[in-house]
Amino acid sequence: MRIVVVGGGIIGTCFALEARARGVEVLVVETTGLHAEASTAAAGILGAEAEAMTSGHDAAAGVRAREALIHWLPSLEARTGVSVRFARRGTLVLPASANEHAEYTQWLAGHGPSSRALDAAEVESLQPALARPAHGAFLFDNDGSLEPARLGTAVTSALRIEHIPVYCGDSVRDFVRSGDTVCGVRLESGKTLESDLVVVAAGAWGAKLLQRAGVRDSAKPLRGQLIELRPRGGELRPVVFEGKRYVVPRGDGRYVVGSTMEDAGFDRSTTPDARAELVAFARRISPIFHEAEEGAHWAGLRPYRDGGPRIGATPIPGLFSSFGHGRNGILHCRQSALQLADAIGI
Numbered sequence: 001m002r003i004v005v006v007g008g009g010i011i012g013t014c015f016a017l018e019a020r021a022r023g024v025e026v027l028v029v030e031t032t033g034l035h036a037e038a039s040t041a042a043a044g045i046l047g048a049e050a051e052a053m054t055s056g057h058d059a060a061a062g063v064r065a066r067e068a069l070i071h072w073l074p075s076l077e078a079r080t081g082v083s084v085r086f087a088r089r090g091t092l093v094l095p096a097s098a099n100e101h102a103e104y105t106q107w108l109a110g111h112g113p114s115s116r117a118l119d120a121a122e123v124e125s126l127q128p129a130l131a132r133p134a135h136g137a138f139l140f141d142n143d144g145s146l147e148p149a150r151l152g153t154a155v156t157s158a159l160r161i162e163h164i165p166v167y168c169g170d171s172v173r174d175f176v177r178s179g180d181t182v183c184g185v186r187l188e189s190g191k192t193l194e195s196d197l198v199v200v201a202a203g204a205w206g207a208k209l210l211q212r213a214g215v216r217d218s219a220k221p222l223r224g225q226l227i228e229l230r231p232r233g234g235e236l237r238p239v240v241f242e243g244k245r246y247v248v249p250r251g252d253g254r255y256v257v258g259s260t261m262e263d264a265g266f267d268r269s270t271t272p273d274a275r276a277e278l279v280a281f282a283r284r285i286s287p288i289f290h291e292a293e294e295g296a297h298w299a300g301l302r303p304y305r306d307g308g309p310r311i312g313a314t315p316i317p318g319l320f321s322s323f324g325h326g327r328n329g330i331l332h333c334r335q336s337a338l339q340l341a342d343a344i345g346i
């Protein structure tokens with residue numbers, strides 16, 4: 001069997017590796033460069049439980065995805081010699097109000113003892129560098145983070161080791177059909193690639209592409225901006241969340257602060273307002289950021305989709321998809337690859 005994967009982000013490339021591990025011939029087509037869009041813009045939080053509590057995602061699915069990724073990473077790192085700098089540093093959620101505290105307490109009651117509720121004094125003794133939180137905090141010890149750029153490097157290296165062909169700098173324009181069935185892709189360059197199956201893993205562009213096969217989908221880009229800060233002293237260990245904002249320690253003096261959630265179409269430019277807002281947020285969370293050096297400021301397009309990612313068959317024979325992972329595509333990259341491979345039956 002031969003599969004063409006459209007999209008060289010982390011979802012497409014992790015699937016390509018899994019397909020090859022299951023003995024399938026696979027190749028990847030990518031408009032720009034591998035992992036050049038959302039997949040390296042990401043903060044790298046593996047916040048299965050914190051995200052479930054604060055955003056209403058399925059906690060069991062998130063935990064399954066987190067553990068699948070964490071168990072896969074050592075073999076990826078050993079094979080490629082690239083460390084993704086994973087650390088199970090925990091996530092600390094700060095409720096923004098007494099109401100939110102009550103809401104989270106109620107959520108936790110239905111989800112078993114996976115978190116510790118901390119009062120302000122406990123937060124202070126655990127994390128002296130944090131500003132005293134008005135409404136306590138919730139700590140999820142098992143969540144973690146990694147560096148997405150390094151994950152991209154490791155996966156790129158694994159693709160090379162497995163001799164998986166990658167067509168970078170060319171875009172899929174259309175699908176080749178035999179009757180109703182998709183049996184390949186046509187590229188902007190005019191080249192045609194034939195295959196038994198096509199997988200659309202084109203992130204924020206996924207819905208646009210499916211539309212060319214006559215399949216409607218609601219996925220759309222949701223811009224997120226991030227900034228790197230380097231304080232002169234002090235240290236935060238866990239990832240700290242408040243609402244949709246967060247601070248992610250890299251463990252070497254660098255912190256990533258994010259993120260905005262903006263409906264800006266396919267525009268991934270950064271804005272001075274967002275930069276100022278992210279810096280102000282970090283300073284409110286911890287005084288260590290009052291004396292911080294400001295580093296890079298960047299933006300990426302989350303593939304946002306109501307109801308979560310679209311993984312599996314489409315109504316068109318021969319055409320499959322895996323996109324729409326929103327805020328959690330790094331967390332879900334390994335599990336989505338397994339899920340899609342199972343759905344295809346390889």
Ligand SMILES: Cc1cc2nc3c(=O)[nH]c(=O)nc-3n(C[C@H](O)[C@H](O)[C@H](O)COP(=O)(O)OP(=O)(O)OC[C@H]3O[C@@H](n4cnc5c(N)ncnc54)[C@H](O)[C@@H]3O)c2cc1C
Nearest residue numbers: 007009010011039043044045172203224300328329330331
């Ligand atoms: C600011 C920000 C912070 C984030 N933080 C986190 C986080 O902390 N934790 C987490 O789990 N997730 C996070 N995410 C989400 C995560 O980055 C995404 O869900 C994930 O990267 C999506 O991967 P993807 O492969 O589907 O998309 P992408 O990485 O965008 O890849 C899709 C690829 O498809 C290519 N493509 C599009 N159209 C075509 C075509 N016609 N032909 C060929 N190629 C095409 C594009 O060029 C692109 O490279 C964050 C995202 C952003 C933007």
